[in-house]
Amino acid sequence: MSRIQKLDAALIAQIAAGEVIESPAAIVKELVENALDAGATSIDIRVLGDGFDEIQVRDNGTGIVAADLELAVTSFATSKISSLEDLLKARTMGFRGEALGSIASVSRLTIESRSKAEEHGSSIQVDEHGRQIAPAAIDAGTRVVVRDLFYNVPVRRDYYQNVAKTRKQLSEMFIALAVASPGVAFRYDNAIDEPVVLSRQAAVIGRMQGIWGEKIAQDVMPLYHEVNGIALEGYISRFYFYRTHASDVRFWVNRRPVVYKPLVMLLRNAYGELMPKGRFPFAALFLSLPETEVDVNVHPQKREVRFRDEKRVLSLLRDAFHRTISEGGGIAAHSMVRMPGNMPATAGLSREEPPDQRDATAFHLPLFEKAPENFTEAGAELSASAQARPAVPQNLVLHSRIFNTFIVATNDEGLFLIDQHTAHERINYERFLRRLAEKRDMAQQLATPVALGIAAPDRGRILAKRDTLAVMGFMLEDLGPAGLALTSVPSYLDPGEEGDALQKAVAIIEHDEEADSAVLFDQLAKDLSCRHAIRKGETASLTDFAELIDQLRRCASPLRCPHGRPTIVRIDEREIFSYFKRQV
Known part of the structure; x- marks a missing residue:
């Protein structure tokens, strides 16, 4: 007797419903x-009842013709695709034809619909007793009513005892669908809170204001970046606007809400130290690309996707975030922090002593190289808006340094605070990248190899990265039982920091195994730029500060350090007057 048997249609539908x-x-x-x-x-x-008692969705779409109603609740019956080629190029949100059939298998389902081509509507009811078709009094469009969800799968219904979590999931799903379709009017009523009513909008930002309030338009920066037919657009936080969890980073691929795990890390890296530890940016991002470049059929709920060329997508995301964050918000103080309306002007300004009384041991910025007048960051192609926007202000008059950290300067535009450390970081970073762009030999042969105190179990791990380390300027020699030694190091390292720099380089490589050498070098350059920058309290003079600002002015992206922190903050005349309750 055969032990293998074909499952009946009802059981197949229940199994499918468990996934969808x-x-x-x-x-x-x-x-x-x-x-x-x-x-x-x-x-x-x-x-009603958090979705277990009833869910009803009414639309004014094209409707379902009466002859198709019964097929509509049959699994894998659809009007959206008919071949494998259609599946690979699917542009619709749904395409498998399994949703209504799956819903019918775990609930009591009623569909009422009238096609715009028909004078009268029809309905179908599906429950444990079978299917019943009848006329329906309904305007053009469709109403779907789902009652008693999971009535025949009590374990699954009992699983959802956390009412707050269920309501949160419902509201998050509503937001994800509504934001991506600003041209559609929505109404959401959970029978507990005030209904959410969203009118049709011409743009996404209007829909965002309807959901998060009018002020969201001030708290986010617009983003747009397109490369070779792949476009990313949307909005990301300004630097003072952050959340306590990552769920406010939302991502859509071809209008479909998806979860993409690398996204939060890419955003966090782009914001750098602008984003407090344990906080996350707010983001609403839409990626558009040809259907043949993305597989949306890899997850039962279509929550995840696979890209044909993921490295290309990651590169586009990374570039878009860094460009927007480096350019966004300008250098006005109000773009960096929320300043209380009644903030008093308590910080006094003191003048530096005359130049002839300066400390003779002043810091002279030893890492500076005289750069060509027109040098730009390696590989950076500034957008038209970046080229047109003023960068480091001209005609600055330097006054002093406060808190051993910030240079105080003024011009006709207002008061400026320049962070000596982040400004120097930016200068150092672009110097390193300029070297890479000029393809100078980054490796410097050591007169005497430097022995590395690396434990035996870790040596194989480091040797496995030997080729990538060589590209970054580190040349290793395996001395067998004696361990490892460095024979060459990047030319910009100071004596004594070779071992630490190597360990940092290895950590960078291990953090992103897929990154190419340029990305790895960039990460190391950011770390070393910080190490070499002037620190709080180091002796310096107004002449040194003038040289620093002159070098910063030559940078391609002078307003942010490589980690994203500002180099300059402007407090303009209007702001200063407002602190004293005065008008300009």
Whole structure:
């Protein structure tokens, strides 16, 4: 007797539903996506009992013709694709034809619909008793009502005992769908809170204001970056605006909300020290690319995607974030921090002693190289807006240094505070990148090899990176039982820091195994630029500061250090007057 048997249709549907319909939020997602695919311009979502008692979605889309109603609740029946080629190029939100069938297998489902080509509507009801088709009084469009979710799968229903979590999932799903479709009017009613009503908007920022309030437009920076047919656009936080968790980083690929794990790390790296530890940026980002470049059919709920060329996508994301953050917000004080409206002007300014009384041991910026007048950061192609925007102000009059850290300067535009450390970091960083762009030999032969005190179990791990380390300027020799020795190091290292720099280089490589040598060098350059920069309290003079500002003015991206912190903050005339409750 055969022990293998074919499963019946009802059991197959239940198994499929376990992958597609795992929560009330998944029901809302599938039904709203169907409405969007039907061309709806108005969608009404109503939820009772946190989605377990009833979920209702009403739209004004094209509707379902009466002859197709029964097929609509049959698994793997769809009007959206008909071949493998269609699947690979699917542009619609849904395409598998399994959502309604899966929903029907774990709930009591009613669909009422009228096609715009028909005079009368029809309905189908699916429950444990079977299917019933009947006429329906409904305007053009579709209403789907899902009742008693998981009534026949009690374990799954009992799993959702955390009411707050279920409501959060529902609201997050509503936000993800609504933000991506600003041209569609939405209404969301969970029978507990005030209904959320969103009118149609011409742009995403208008929809964001409807959800997060009018002020969100001030708290975010617009982003747009396109390379070879792949475009990223949206909004990311200004530097004072951050969240306590990563869930406010939202990402859509071809309008489909997805989870992309590298995204948060890329954003955090781009913000650097501008983002406090344990905090996360706010972001609403939309990636658009040809359908053949992304596989959306790798996850049952389509929450994840796979890119044909992920390195290319990662590079685009990284470049877009760094460019926007380095250019965004200008150098006005109000763009960096929230300043209380009643903040008193308490910081006094003191003048530096005359030049002839300066300390004879003044710091003379030993890492500076005289750069060509027109040098720019290696590989950097500044956007038109960056080229047009003023960078380091001209005609600055230097006055003093306060807190042993900030240079005080003025001109006709206002008061400027220059962070000596971050400014010097930027200068050093672009110097290192300039060397790389000029393809100078970064390795400097050591007169005497430097023995490395690396434990035997770690030697193989470091030797495995030998080729990549060589590109970064580190040449290793394996001395067998005697250990490892450095025979060459990057020429910009100071004596005594060879071992620490090597360990830092290895850590950088291990953090991103896929990165190319230029990215690895960039990370090391950022670390070393910081180490070589002037520190708080180091002796310096106004002449030194003038030289520093002159060198900073020559940089391609002078307003931020390599880690993203500002180099200059401006407090303009209007701001200063406002502290004293006066008008200019």
